[in-house]
Amino acid sequence: MKLAVLSGKGGTGKTLVSVNLAAVAKNSVYVDCDVEEPNGHLFFKPTEIETETVAIKIPVVDEDLCLGCRKCVDFCKFNALAAIVNKLLVFDDICHSCGGCIMLCPSNALTEKDKVIGEIKTGISEEVKVISGILNTGEVSGIPIIKELLKKTAAEKRLTLIDCPPGSACIVMESIRDADYCILVAEPTIFGRHNLALVYELVKLFNKPHGVVINKCMPGENLIETFCIENKINVLSKIPFESELGAINSDGEIAVKSEKYYGLFSELLQAVVKEVEHETVTHS
Amino acid sequence: MKIAIPADEKNLAGEVCMSFGRAPYFYIYETITKMGDFIENEAASSPGGAGIKAAQIVVDNHADILITPRCGENAAEVFKATELQIYKSKNGSISDNLDAYHNDKLSKLENFHAGFHGVTGN
Ligand code: SF4
Ligand code: SF4
Numbered sequence: 001m002k003l004a005v006l007s008g009k010g011g012t013g014k015t016l017v018s019v020n021l022a023a024v025a026k027n028s029v030y031v032d033c034d035v036e037e038p039n040g041h042l043f044f045k046p047t048e049i050e051t052e053t054v055a056i057k058i059p060v061v062d063e064d065l066c067l068g069c070r071k072c073v074d075f076c077k078f079n080a081l082a083a084i085v086n087k088l089l090v091f092d093d094i095c096h097s098c099g100g101c102i103m104l105c106p107s108n109a110l111t112e113k114d115k116v117i118g119e120i121k122t123g124i125s126e127e128v129k130v131i132s133g134i135l136n137t138g139e140v141s142g143i144p145i146i147k148e149l150l151k152k153t154a155a156e157k158r159l160t161l162i163d164c165p166p167g168s169a170c171i172v173m174e175s176i177r178d179a180d181y182c183i184l185v186a187e188p189t190i191f192g193r194h195n196l197a198l199v200y201e202l203v204k205l206f207n208k209p210h211g212v213v214i215n216k217c218m219p220g221e222n223l224i225e226t227f228c229i230e231n232k233i234n235v236l237s238k239i240p241f242e243s244e245l246g247a248i249n250s251d252g253e254i255a256v257k258s259e260k261y262y263g264l265f266s267e268l269l270q271a272v273v274k275e276v277e278h279e280t281v282t283h284s
Numbered sequence: 285m286k287i288a289i290p291a292d293e294k295n296l297a298g299e300v301c302m303s304f305g306r307a308p309y310f311y312i313y314e315t316i317t318k319m320g321d322f323i324e325n326e327a328a329s330s331p332g333g334a335g336i337k338a339a340q341i342v343v344d345n346h347a348d349i350l351i352t353p354r355c356g357e358n359a360a361e362v363f364k365a366t367e368l369q370i371y372k373s374k375n376g377s378i379s380d381n382l383d384a385y386h387n388d389k390l391s392k393l394e395n396f397h398a399g400f401h402g403v404t405g406n
Binding site: 073076077078079080081082083084085087089091093094 | 327330331332333334336337339340343358361362365366
């Protein structure tokens with residue numbers, strides 16, 4: 001079972017929820033797809049770390065073979081190539097590794113070279129397998145790293161928590177592709193509601209079963225709860241706004257290690273598992 | 285010698301376009317014949333790499349001088365492979381800027397801005 005945890009903006013409790021669900025589930029896998037700012041590992045402090053690099057393929061030109069025909073330049077939709085004074089320039093940062101230019105060069109002047117854009121670290125934290133994707137600073141797209149992360153976990157039988165990048169851009173779509181269920185985390189503020197509306201659109205678009213976790217709940221009227229009622233979205237859990245939880249979180253500790261919060265996250269996990277099982281029954 | 289200037293509209297009295305890569309037109313002026321033409325900037329509608337493609341268009345039109353309010357790093361990289369000189373435009377119309385250039389009132393553009401890539405999170 002694969003559960004994706006999303007939020008419209010960073011810092012709304014997405015990592016809190018995914019880390020603690022993985023920790024409470026035990027024998028689980030936590031995948032950090034927030035490749036620009038992976039911080040789940042700060043909580044798990046995994047050991048036995050194995051690192052592998054992720055590279056994309058970009059073209060290199062052999063100037064002796066290049067005829068200056070510009071077929072590659074005209075083809076590249078991303079404008080990653082320019083032909084200037086009989087010299088072909090390749091803009092590595094703009095190239096999307098589609099391989100098209102290499103295929104159509106009439107004189108085989110273009111070949112592939114690897115360009116490392118980041119890495120994947122895999123480690124163990126008690127019974128949780130922790131996998132983090134890290135995009136090197138300055139790189140444009142983390143999607144190739146997310147693809148690798150999901151490939152690694154595709155055959156995984158254990159419960160897998162996918163900590164998605166914030167927002168609702170294509171990198172998030174990539175992260176939820178294989179998910180059985182999406183957990184949307186939101187804070188009860190006007191901005192929180194706006195951000196939730198964006199990710200909600202996304203999960204609807206992909207037809208993913210989903211529910212909402214409201215973080216930083218205070219007594220009284222709740223903007224997110226109202227939004228969920230209006231849109232008939234299931235509220236899975238309300239995490240109270242408590243300084244104790246805030247302190248545990250900012251100390252980089254896992255909340256479910258404290259008696260007080262164990263119940264909260266284990267109930268949330270049960271609620272989600274029930275939802276997914278219900279989905280499987282109604283869809284088969 | 286040829287001068288290229290990004291333009292908002294096909295009009296010499298019109299303003300210089302604030303963007304280089306996304307300018308709808310370029311005005312290409314030949315200093316010997318004192319004649320010029322507006323050409324379309326096909327890069328304007330590119331989803332990405334507009335600066336690179338716009339630079340390619342300017343170079344393909346044999347410009348020796350570019351007068352522009354700003355220019356990105358990637359376009360500057362393209363121009364580095366050529367002899368082209370980049371001058372910073374002044375407020376005012378395209379013809380004002382041509383005059384300013386002829387009267388040595390323009391200075392070289394030295395700062396190239398980094399791209400805005402990835403802002404949309406692709
Ligand atoms: S397609 Fe090949 S031969 Fe033609 S310009 Fe590109 S690299 Fe050179
Ligand atoms: S691989 Fe694709 S994106 Fe990269 S330069 Fe070639 S055509 Fe452009």
